Structures are given as C-alpha cells and as structure tokens.
Amino acid sequence: MNLSDKVLIVEGKTDKRRLEEVLVEPARIICTYGTMGISKLDEIFEQLGDSEIYILSDADKEGRKIRQWFKRHLSESTHIYIDPKFGEVGRCPHDYLANLLLRHGFYVNTALIMKGKFYRETGHSNGRYIKEYTG
Template identity: 85%
Template sequence: MYFSDKVLIVEGKTDKRRIEEVLIEPVQIICTHGTMGVSKLDEILDQLNGSDIYILSDADKEGRKIRKWFKKHLSESTHIYIDPKFGEVGRCPRDYLANLLMRHEFYVDTGLIMKGKFGNDERRDKLPGYYQSYPV
C-alpha cells in the first residue's frame, strides 16, 4: 500500500530497483517494461488515481518513445531526465539519482547526496527532499 500521492513511471525492473535504493518515502513505481501502446497506457492510467506523475526513462530511443507517449496522452506529467552519459536509469550512480530525485522533491537518503553543490549542511536543511539518514 502506498501513502504517497506520487507515482514514478520507469521502463524496467532494474530501474525500479535502483530508484528504491535511494528513496526513503513510499512511492508507487510503475514499470512500462520498455514498451508503450494504447492498452499499456490504459493499464497505467487505471493505477494513477489523481496522483502526481513523474516519468523517468532511459536516455535512448525507447526512452524517448515512451516520453513521447506520455507527453501526448498525459501532458500533466513531470519528466525527469538523466544525463545521457549513463544511458539507463538502472546504471546511474546512486548519488546522482538521489540528487536528481531530490530536485523534484522526492525524499531521499542524504547519505547518498554528492558533495559540492549540495554538500553545504545549512543549504541541505532548507531544501525539500532531505532527510537525515540513520544507520540501521
């Protein structure tokens, strides 16, 4: 059961697993399994229930194709883009994904946040999406 009003749509199971490694909030993650079509879109739309929709697809031909579907049929969705040098969401470093998702107000494990631009503790405390990580 999900208590978040956010839905993150990704291409595959590897992408989903990688994202789950950095998120610390309950977010429904839906996999397209690399294909889009009318029936797949209808199936996804049935699961949305008025949630905020985020699209995070790979930086390849299939990823662009999936984005095109959502831009056409679900224009209110927010598109999150990865750096093309990583190619696939599942291959993105955890710290990179944490920073990327945090910029879109997802709550992430701050132990993964990259140093530098977001390394200032004062600034970190003021930005949404930050939670202090604690060892388990």
C-alpha cells in the same frame, strides 16, 4: 498532497530496483517494460488516480518513444531527464540519482547526498528535503 500519491513511471525492473535503493518515501513505481501502446497506457492510467506523475525513462531511443507517449496522452506529468552518459536509469550512480530526485522534491537516502560531482545547490538545505523521512 500525501507523499504516497507520487508515482514514478520507469521502463524496467532494474530502473525500479535502483529507485527503491535511493528513495525513502513510499512512492509507487510503475514499469512500462520498454513498450507502449494504447492497452499499456490504459493499464497504467487505471493505476494513477489523482497521483502526481513523474516520467523517468532511459536516455535512448525507446526511452524517448515512451516519453513521447506520456507527453501526448498525459501532459500533466513531470518529466525527469537523466544524463545521456549513463544511458539507463538502472545504471545511474546512486548519488547522481539521489540528487536528481531530490531536486524534484522526493525524499531520498540522505547518506547518498554528497557535495561534488553530481550535487547542485537547490535551496532545499532548509531541511525540507534533507532530513529523515518520517512517513
């Protein structure tokens, strides 16, 4: 799989901006803008193609609704959950988000990977993920 074939679906511009600050690979990020419906779903489906899809919504009522839409209509997607204490993807600390995405196979800014509060040993220290992305 080409790394650019990964798609992250988030709720809004703040979430997208936060992910762009952490990611170093060319994953596409699609915003739902907090609403879902059949027309919005069709619009998103048109952009997906054969991509590997990741859902990263906020830990609130709207985020759960959006997640349910994708569980029902796009069951092959992977759901990434944030800690409810942050509430929104856009409010997650960079190091937390970097480690979360790293555990799901994304290339992230290695300066953000730090041992401590949000770090978990995942067995990826073999260099597959913790290295500079070369595109």
